[in-house]
Amino acid sequence: MTNDHIVGASVPRKEGRDKVTGRAQYVDDMALPHMLYGATVRSQIPRGRIRSITYGPGIPWDEFVIVSAKDIPGKNVVALIVDDQPCLADTLINHPEEPILLLAHPDRHILPKAVAAVTIEYDPLPPIFTIEESERPSEIIWGTDNTFKTYLVEKGNVDGVWEKADYVVEGEYRTGAQEQLYIENNGMIAAFDPRQGITVWGSLQCPYYVHKALMALCGLPADKVRVVQMETGGAFGGKEEYPSMIAAHASLLAIKSGRPVKIIYDRLEDMAATTKRHPSRTRHRTAVSKEGKILGGEIEFVVDGGAYATLSSVVLSRATIHAGGAYFWPHIRIRAKAVATNAPPHGAFRGFGAPQSLFALERHMDRIAQVVGISPVEIRRRNFLKSGQTTTTEQTVRESIDLDQLLNRALELSDYHAKKERFAKQNQLGSIRKGMGIAAFLHGAGFTGSGERYLSSVVGVEGCTDGSVRVLVSSTEFGQGTKTVLCQIAAQSLGLPYEDVGIAQPDTTVVPNSGPTVASRTVMVVGKLVQSAALGIRQTLTRAGMLAESYSSEEFRSACRNYVAAHGEFRSWARYEAPKDVFWDDEKYRGEAYAAFAWAVYIAEVTVDLTTCSASVDDFVALQEVGKVLHPVLARGQIAGGVAQGIGYTLYEKVVWQNGRMQNGQMTNYIMPTSADLPSIRVFFEEMGNVHGAFGAKGIGELPMDGPAPAIVNAVEDALELRFDSIPLLPEDIFEALATNEKREVEPQPAGGGR
Amino acid sequence: MTASVENRVPSELSLTVNGERKTVRVYPMERLLDTLRHHLGLTGAKEGCGEGECGSCSVLMNGTLVNSCLIPVLQARDADIVTIEGLAAGTQLDALQEAFLDFGGAQCGICTPGMILAAAHLLNKKPEPTMEDIREGLSGNLCRCTGYIQIFEAVAEAARRRATT
Numbered sequence: 001m002t003n004d005h006i007v008g009a010s011v012p013r014k015e016g017r018d019k020v021t022g023r024a025q026y027v028d029d030m031a032l033p034h035m036l037y038g039a040t041v042r043s044q045i046p047r048g049r050i051r052s053i054t055y056g057p058g059i060p061w062d063e064f065v066i067v068s069a070k071d072i073p074g075k076n077v078v079a080l081i082v083d084d085q086p087c088l089a090d091t092l093i094n095h096p097e098e099p100i101l102l103l104a105h106p107d108r109h110i111l112p113k114a115v116a117a118v119t120i121e122y123d124p125l126p127p128i129f130t131i132e133e134s135e136r137p138s139e140i141i142w143g144t145d146n147t148f149k150t151y152l153v154e155k156g157n158v159d160g161v162w163e164k165a166d167y168v169v170e171g172e173y174r175t176g177a178q179e180q181l182y183i184e185n186n187g188m189i190a191a192f193d194p195r196q197g198i199t200v201w202g203s204l205q206c207p208y209y210v211h212k213a214l215m216a217l218c219g220l221p222a223d224k225v226r227v228v229q230m231e232t233g234g235a236f237g238g239k240e241e242y243p244s245m246i247a248a249h250a251s252l253l254a255i256k257s258g259r260p261v262k263i264i265y266d267r268l269e270d271m272a273a274t275t276k277r278h279p280s281r282t283r284h285r286t287a288v289s290k291e292g293k294i295l296g297g298e299i300e301f302v303v304d305g306g307a308y309a310t311l312s313s314v315v316l317s318r319a320t321i322h323a324g325g326a327y328f329w330p331h332i333r334i335r336a337k338a339v340a341t342n343a344p345p346h347g348a349f350r351g352f353g354a355p356q357s358l359f360a361l362e363r364h365m366d367r368i369a370q371v372v373g374i375s376p377v378e379i380r381r382r383n384f385l386k387s388g389q390t391t392t393t394e395q396t397v398r399e400s401i402d403l404d405q406l407l408n409r410a411l412e413l414s415d416y417h418a419k420k421e422r423f424a425k426q427n428q429l430g431s432i433r434k435g436m437g438i439a440a441f442l443h444g445a446g447f448t449g450s451g452e453r454y455l456s457s458v459v460g461v462e463g464c465t466d467g468s469v470r471v472l473v474s475s476t477e478f479g480q481g482t483k484t485v486l487c488q489i490a491a492q493s494l495g496l497p498y499e500d501v502g503i504a505q506p507d508t509t510v511v512p513n514s515g516p517t518v519a520s521r522t523v524m525v526v527g528k529l530v531q532s533a534a535l536g537i538r539q540t541l542t543r544a545g546m547l548a549e550s551y552s553s554e555e556f557r558s559a560c561r562n563y564v565a566a567h568g569e570f571r572s573w574a575r576y577e578a579p580k581d582v583f584w585d586d587e588k589y590r591g592e593a594y595a596a597f598a599w600a601v602y603i604a605e606v607t608v609d610l611t612t613c614s615a616s617v618d619d620f621v622a623l624q625e626v627g628k629v630l631h632p633v634l635a636r637g638q639i640a641g642g643v644a645q646g647i648g649y650t651l652y653e654k655v656v657w658q659n660g661r662m663q664n665g666q667m668t669n670y671i672m673p674t675s676a677d678l679p680s681i682r683v684f685f686e687e688m689g690n691v692h693g694a695f696g697a698k699g700i701g702e703l704p705m706d707g708p709a710p711a712i713v714n715a716v717e718d719a720l721e722l723r724f725d726s727i728p729l730l731p732e733d734i735f736e737a738l739a740t741n742e743k744r745e746v747e748p749q750p751a752g753g754g755r
Numbered sequence: 756m757t758a759s760v761e762n763r764v765p766s767e768l769s770l771t772v773n774g775e776r777k778t779v780r781v782y783p784m785e786r787l788l789d790t791l792r793h794h795l796g797l798t799g800a801k802e803g804c805g806e807g808e809c810g811s812c813s814v815l816m817n818g819t820l821v822n823s824c825l826i827p828v829l830q831a832r833d834a835d836i837v838t839i840e841g842l843a844a845g846t847q848l849d850a851l852q853e854a855f856l857d858f859g860g861a862q863c864g865i866c867t868p869g870m871i872l873a874a875a876h877l878l879n880k881k882p883e884p885t886m887e888d889i890r891e892g893l894s895g896n897l898c899r900c901t902g903y904i905q906i907f908e909a910v911a912e913a914a915r916r917r918a919t920t
Contacts, residue, residue: 020867025798
């Protein structure tokens with residue numbers, strides 16, 4: 001068989017030609033006859049009750065279709081996990097971007113004026129905006145105690161470690177919100193037909209999330225709701241949940257008007273109203289021996305979830321499980337919670353909680369190293385998880401992973417030691433300070449714990465009339481290469497040329513629910529199912545006596561054509577089955593959290609200019625073990641792109657809040673890195689022969705978001721000998737620290753101290 | 756007449772788009788981006804920010820790279836416009852388009868049309884750009900997916916390919 005090197009080769013991106021010629025169809029490129037444009041009237045206050053709504057003068061209101069909560073045919077919720085978020089606020093307002101009314105009109109230019117002409121009066125209620133205000137709690141804005149979710153992880157007996165400790169090291173770390181800033185804003189078109197039901201076309205990650213939300217909202221059965229993903233111009237988690245809201249809005253307007261309705265957000269609305277990365281606070285208290293061995297520790301982790309529950313419980317789960325990082329903790333207690341504030345709900349963003357808790361941990365490791373008096377390299381080396389040891393959830397590491405080897409190679413690639421030595425000398429003079437920083441970490445692939453079992457994903461592979469095959473999945477392409485990689489897997493599984501395998505546009509009337517395109521699960525989990533569904537096609541043909549054990553691609557095509565001619569439909573399905581030896585306890589948060597982990601060591605080289613107080617990254621080495629690399633060009637693109645977002649998260653991107661509302665919702669004042677701001681991001685892979693997903697691939701998409709922030713801030717501390725424990729770290733923060741000149745203090749606490 | 760169109764009268768104007776003379780009936784202050792997308796059906800130019808920051812609406816106007824979201828169409832009267840749809844010669848892709856495919860320069864694809872036109876503009880000015888030229892030349896076009904590295908490589912390779920053919 002000749003087509004056995006497709007996996008591992010950088011084949012052309014399936015939809016690449018359409019993208020470079022401008023032919024690719026994104027939702028705003030689509031128009032339907034008699035289509036109206038829709039817009040959203042939002043609250044202007046963070047918390048209160050609606051008293052009255054007035055439609056101001058100068059607008060031909062009779063030309064508009066106007067929808068309020070009263071027009072909702074089904075339940076007024078955006079169905080997700082907890083049904084607490086209304087699709088349109090009825091009386092109570094919980095954040096300053098809460099949708100209240102929807103307007104539609106044939107002329108999109110009139111819509112902003114109409115939105116501005118609606119006046120809503122409120123009876124305000126006292127809002128809360130910070131984790132601390134929510135914890136206090138001066139006001140209860142959600143449930144009985146402002147808490148969406150808590151987790152407790154306990155391993156060993158952490159209360160017994162403090163008296164054995166030579167040092168107890170404490171630290172508090174914070175991370176800010178981050179906007180996904182996909183270049184294509186959110187958008188959706190809806191059309192309603194009383195017989196066929198509702199159809200939406202949109203920019204989205206998870207067709208079946210939207211499907212579920214529309215069924216609840218419209219009160220329609222599954223076969224009367226159709227969701228189609230258009231080409232999607234970036235997502236990064238930002239189009240995981242909010243598209244359900246926009247699809248709901250467009251659908252309500254389409255149902256009421258009887259005409260297709262398009263809603264496209266402009267940049268300001270997209271940034272202000274849709275989800276961002278959860279802000280976080282982490283407190284560490286760690287018992288360490290004088291040799292630099294971690295004896296045990298307590299971690300307290302909190303995220304600000306915003307006004308509604310949305311995905312915060314799941315984000316919190318991943319953050320909790322990653323809080324102990326790539327190290328061995330004999331004893332640990334992790335308390336985690338997600339709290340409510342009167343800000344728009346925070347949501348999914350690449351990394352999904354892990355970048356927050358790993359930032360804290362990897363900063364804290366450098367602090368421990370200082371206290372013990374060893375190097376950042378040594379503290380990590382002495383505490384790395386090893387094969388056979390258990391993670392904080394007592395998952396035994398079965399992979400043959402050697403973090404020491406990864407660290408050594410990253411040190412070599414970055415020329416770490418020579419540079420450290422040189423910078424230490426050079427930093428004595430002039431106004432330029434340079435530093436090196438390390439982050440070592442892991443990222444779990446797939447849904448946490450029993451998540452994949454609940455999802456129970458289904459994948460199809462179809463034999464077509466022309467003898468080619470087609471992959472049927474709801475897994476979406478938004479830049480990562482989903483279409484390409486899944487076709488590679490199917491092609492190699494069937495021994496066919498890559499060109500003979502196609503993939504269906506995600507459309508809920510065509511593709512089964514292969515789960516959401518999130519959690520670094522597509523290649524590992526969905527890819528494995530594609531492999532088995534593809535093998536099912538081959539097996540059917542051989543069992544029917546239409547194909548020999550060994551065949552040419554022409555023989556396959558001919559057999560496939562004949563089968564379809566004889567039997568009509570030719571589809572093979574594969575459903576996820578959890579491995580039997582996998583154990584997870586949702587109550588105690590103990591067991592096999594992930595089927596596999598990706599492992600990485602990142603090293604940043606940073607310059608701080610004492611005159612401008614700006615920090616910039618000069619070189620970035622990203623070394624990882626992600627199992628088999630299925631497509632080197634795509635894989636490298638995933639890592640480099642994730643690192644770039646991580647650099648933005650650390651040094652450039654600050655969401656400025658006022659009264660729960662983002663104040664800088666434009667690309668001119670929310671700054672993401674340009675091509676002139678980024679260093680050469682050097683990407684390296686190590687394949688340690690771990691076999692998990694299809695052809696040995698593990699997850700890759702989120703991993704590169706975890707490492708840059710701690711590596712860079714560790715490097716800034718190395719350059720300045722000043723402590724920074726929050727991101728984003730902007731020039732004004734560095735200025736302030738330099739001005740107050742707080743030299744970092746190393747304050748070991750006496751042995752046996754504390755609780 | 757609705758409030759949105761008061762005091763505005765559509766008028767006819769002509770411009771050359773991808774080598775073809777076009778006459779459109781538009782409001783003079785309409786953005787060139789909207790004329791291309793809504794009146795001429797050329798949806799390759801994208802709106803990312805609407806304020807000239809992201810570059811995804813970039814087109815060439817009389818050989819100069821412009822953000823079409825900042826150009827009133829009146830200003831483009833009789834101008835020579837090239838959009839992404841006009842870059843390939845029939846089915847034969849431009850060297851830049853080929854290189855973007857080969858080197859992973861396009862991920863989600865939304866910045867790609869503008870990015871490729873910015874690169875075309877750069878190579879027209881500097882057929883043999885240094886890495887610094889490329890960084891500088893593309894810094895008005897934002898990409899959130901790639902970290903730019905593979906875009907730089909694609910542009911450098913396209914320059915090499917153009918030089919050898």
